[in-house]
Every structure is written in C-alpha cells, then in structure tokens.
C-alpha cells in the first residue's frame with residue numbers, strides 16, 4: 001500500500017498507556033520490516049520529539065539498516081547535539097552521522113536581516129547538507145520522516161506543507177517510511193517513553209526549525225547568538241529546578257540587536273538586553289503569558305547578568321498572542 005494513503009482509522013483508541021504503546025510499537029516494527037526488507041533507510045534526526053521517536057522505533061525494527069543524519073546548523077540549544085550523540089550513538093548504537101555545519105550556516109546568514117530570508121537560507125542549506133551526506137551513502141532506498149497525524153490534517157487543510165524535511169522526497173526519489181504518521185503528538189510521546197527515550201527528549205517544549213536563529217533578531221552574529229544560547233540554557237535550568245519544565249508550554253530568551261547603557265564594577269557598559277518569554281497555550285493560535293514567581297525572576301536576572309557575556313539588562317515579555325506572536329521573527 002502506498003504510504004500516502006495510510007490514514008488514522010476513525011475507531012483507533014488514543015494511545016495513552018504503556019500497553020497500548022507497546023502494541024503499536026510491535027505492529028509498526030512488523031510493518032516497517034515488511035516495507036523495507038533488507039534495504040537501507042535514511043533519517044534526518046533533529047533531536048526533536050518526532051524524529052527521535054522515529055529513530056528509536058526504526059533502530060528496534062531494522063537496527064543498522066538505519067542511517068541517521070544529525071545536522072548541527074549552529075542554531076541548536078546548548079547541549080542538544082551532544083544529547084543526540086549520547087542517546088542514539090552511544091546508548092542505542094545507531095549508525096549516526098553527525099555533521100557540524102555551523103560555520104556554513106553562520107557564514108551564509110552573515111548580514112542577513114530579513115526573517116523570511118533567514119528561514120529560507122536555513123531550510124535550503126539544511127537540504128544541501130543532508131543531500132551531500134545522502135550522496136556519500138550507497139544503496140539507500142528509503143527516507144524515514146517524523147510526519148504525524150496533525151501534519152497530514154494541516155497539510156490537507158492547506159495550513160502547512162507536512163513534509164518536515166522540506167521537499168526532500170521529490171528531489172531524491174526515496175520511498176517514504178513514516179511509522180508515526182497516524183499518531184497525535186501526545187501519543188508520539190507515550191510511544192517514545194516506551195521506547196526508552198529520556199524524558200527531556202520526549203516531553204520537550206516546541207522548538208522552531210530555524211532554531212535560535214529567530215531568537216537572535218536581525219543579522220545573526222556569533223557573539224549575540226552565544227548570548228541567546230547561554231541565557232536559554234540558564235532559563236531552562238531554572239524552569240527545571242522550579243518544577244515548571246513540562247508545565248509551561250514554551251519558554252525561551254531573545255537577545256535583540258540593540259544596546260543600552262549600564263554600569264558594572266564602577267564602569268560604564270554598553271550591552272544587549274535579554275528578553276524572557278514564557279507562554280501557555282493549547283493551540284498556539286492564542287497564547288497567554290506565564291507569570292513567574294518574583295523570587296525566581298530575581299534569581300534569573302542575577303544569573304543572566306552575571307553569567308552571560310554581553311548582557312546588562314533582563315526584560316520580561318508580558319504580551320499575549322494576539323497581538324504578539326510567540327517568536328520574535
């Protein structure tokens with residue numbers, strides 16, 4: 001059967017228990033083996049929930065017939081590429097090709113200020129890097145993707161293109177393998193947990209494809225990007241410590257491209273502000289702001305201004321959506 005025609009059965013029970021997840025995993029292992037045989041499968045593994053669950057499932061089903069490519073575009077959060085390598089290469093023994101393409105992306109993005117142009121460059125270069133890696137491998141016939149059921153529904157409704165990998169299949173002539181195609185996001189998480197993926201991978205907050213690139217508004221510079229990455233790491237650590245990780249939908253920092261005057265150790269500074277955004281939502285169309293405890297705010301401010309080079313102010317974004325979108329670009 002052509003995979004494009006596989007649909008979620010109306011009668012399908014929501015996968016919300018380990019038993020149901022196990023049954024789904026067994027079923028998919030059999031289906032993937034039947035589809036793929038002894039051929040090789042390629043997967044772009046971003047480290048996000050969907051591609052990670054697909055990787056873990058396919059490792060169970062076909063072991064080293066799976067080739068995962070993790071492209072580091074230089075816009076990932078602190079510790080992310082390391083975690084992908086640890087979980088998939090070291091623990092699950094996957095064939096993992098890790099490509100540090102940070103310099104390529106950052107060189108291309110130099111002086112680019114338009115948000116949509118930044119997105120196009122990041123998306124386009126991702127395809128280039130992935131295609132180059134695919135070309136080095138011989139005998140690949142299948143491309144695995146973390147397409148999920150809402151992607152299909154949204155693409156049918158004309159809201160977005162559902163192929164996460166951005167047009168790769170048509171160009172590269174692979175047959176698709178989409179083992180979580182009929183699942184809702186919450187079900188993907190239950191299946192991922194059952195496959196042994198760590199909680200911070202399975203329950204992680206949404207993260208945009210262009211990564212920290214859209215949180216470093218205007219032309220991306222390496223120093224400001226590092227300020228975003230470091231402040232984001234501090235924010236995530238404090239959310240974890242305060243039991244808010246997994247409770248708040250999305251939280252991150254933005255470092256805008258302007259400077260203001262400050263004073264440190266009796267000397268004038270001229271540095272960037274760091275903006276904290278923490279929001280809650282169910283459908284991302286409408287968003288409310290999470291109000292953090294005052295002590296946590298004070299602690300965050302102290303940590304960010306002392307630990308992150310180039311920051312001399314911390315601001316909090318109190319704006320709901322609408323009128324403000326979640327991301328700044």
Ligand code: XMP
Pocket residue numbers: 119206207208209210250284321324325326327328
């Ligand atoms: P906005 O900013 O549109 O964000 O209110 C809504 C949700 O979508 C995420 N987002 C993106 N995800 N590529 C993605 O994969 C993107 O270019 C992108 N822009 C925004 C955002 O993080 C939020 O969860």
